[in-house]
Amino acid sequence: MILETGKLDSDILKKIVFDKIKYKSPLVKVRPGIGEDCAVMDFGDFDCVMSTDPISSAVSDIGKLAIHITCNDIASNGVQPLGIMLAVMLPEGTTDDDVEHIMAQASEEAAALGVEIIGGHTEVTGAVNQPVIVSTAIGRGPAGSSQSGDNMVPGDYIVMTKAAGLEGSGIIACDYAEQLKAAEDDEGNLLFTEDEIAEAGSFLNRVSVLKEGVAAGKVGTHGMHDITEGGVLGAVWEMCCISETGAEVWEDEIPLEDVTRKICDFYRIDPYRLISSGSMLIVVPEDKKDEMMKAMEDAGIGASVIGRIRDKSQGIKMVRRVSTCGAEGLGRIAVTVDPPRMDELYKVIKEEK
Numbered sequence: 001m002i003l004e005t006g007k008l009d010s011d012i013l014k015k016i017v018f019d020k021i022k023y024k025s026p027l028v029k030v031r032p033g034i035g036e037d038c039a040v041m042d043f044g045d046f047d048c049v050m051s052t053d054p055i056s057s058a059v060s061d062i063g064k065l066a067i068h069i070t071c072n073d074i075a076s077n078g079v080q081p082l083g084i085m086l087a088v089m090l091p092e093g094t095t096d097d098d099v100e101h102i103m104a105q106a107s108e109e110a111a112a113l114g115v116e117i118i119g120g121h122t123e124v125t126g127a128v129n130q131p132v133i134v135s136t137a138i139g140r141g142p143a144g145s146s147q148s149g150d151n152m153v154p155g156d157y158i159v160m161t162k163a164a165g166l167e168g169s170g171i172i173a174c175d176y177a178e179q180l181k182a183a184e185d186d187e188g189n190l191l192f193t194e195d196e197i198a199e200a201g202s203f204l205n206r207v208s209v210l211k212e213g214v215a216a217g218k219v220g221t222h223g224m225h226d227i228t229e230g231g232v233l234g235a236v237w238e239m240c241c242i243s244e245t246g247a248e249v250w251e252d253e254i255p256l257e258d259v260t261r262k263i264c265d266f267y268r269i270d271p272y273r274l275i276s277s278g279s280m281l282i283v284v285p286e287d288k289k290d291e292m293m294k295a296m297e298d299a300g301i302g303a304s305v306i307g308r309i310r311d312k313s314q315g316i317k318m319v320r321r322v323s324t325c326g327a328e329g330l331g332r333i334a335v336t337v338d339p340p341r342m343d344e345l346y347k348v349i350k351e352e353k
Contacts, residue, residue, distance in 0.1 A: 006342040035238030037073040052136040063105030070137035072226040075210045077146045078217020079139040086120035087134040151222040152243035158307040159282040166203040168274035169260040173200030196259045207278035215299045222283040227276035230340030249307035251320040269344035
């Protein structure tokens with residue numbers, strides 16, 4: 001069977017990857033699983049939290065994003081990342097200026113987060129046709145402090161920070177800026193202004209969820225998940241897999257920047273299935289919702305309540321508005337949320353290739 005571009009399908013991942021792992025160390029507290037961002041290991045008085053991820057779908061800002069993707073995972077456990085390792089694979093024809101650009105980005109972002117680049121590997125290889133970086137981040141927290149989606153229960157609120165599709169629309173605006181500048185409607189009018197393209201590109205400056213993750217960890221959550229491949233709906237689906245629950249997500253409450261909506265309309269992609277690093281899902285007990293929203297406000301982080309956790313028997317649904325026949329206004333329908341598949345960003349990349 002030929003596999004789709006992007007993360008492996010959840011069923012395939014479990015069957016041919018997770019189920020092949022035989023040895024189980026007694027020191028491992030959290031193991032690989034659908035929706036699990038991090039491994040957690042017992043280090044006595046502390047938990048060691050680790051995560052690894054690749055950046056393979058961006059070019060111009062790959063050094064910056066390589067730092068944030070795994071630090072965000074550590075933050076989703078409510079823990080401050082301490083160190084990061086980078087394995088950098090570069091295509092033939094790469095120049096020393098290219099490497100310097102990537103590492104300058106990575107160094108600047110790591111310094112801003114207070115995370116040291118503690119090692120890795122760098123090579124030029126014919127095995128890749130564009131830069132690929134695999135980063136591994138390490139964090140440390142008091143034993144038992146790591147947040148887990150296992151604690152989700154029906155009635156919990158789903159809080160989302162910032163807006164959907166930040167990373168995806170930012171990558172598109174940076175890597176395909178010339179195409180956006182030339183895009184026209186049916187009457188020959190330009191679809192995007194230079195200011196809009198610049199605004200979307202600036203979203204890559206908002207892809208860290210470290211601040212909200214640490215702040216939310218202090219309040220206490222029933223689980224967090226940074227929104228990466230598969231977008232908002234994919235992240236909700238994965239969290240529900242961890243806790244074996246259902247969910248109800250309210251489309252009207254999912255924040256979305258206007259230029260992200262325009263970019264998604266132009267490429268005919270779904271903003272709620274678009275990679276969204278920079279946004280965090282925080283599942284909050286009912287009695288802590290107001291405290292959590294206040295913590296986000298105090299941290300200067302925009303946050304919205306976008307749904308609630310339901311019993312598994314109710315499934316995972318998104319409630320959306322639809323036009324009603326023979327009646328004024330809009331009605332509402334609940335649409336089943338399918339498991340995440342290929343991220344919408346890859347549709348743009350494949351079309352360009």
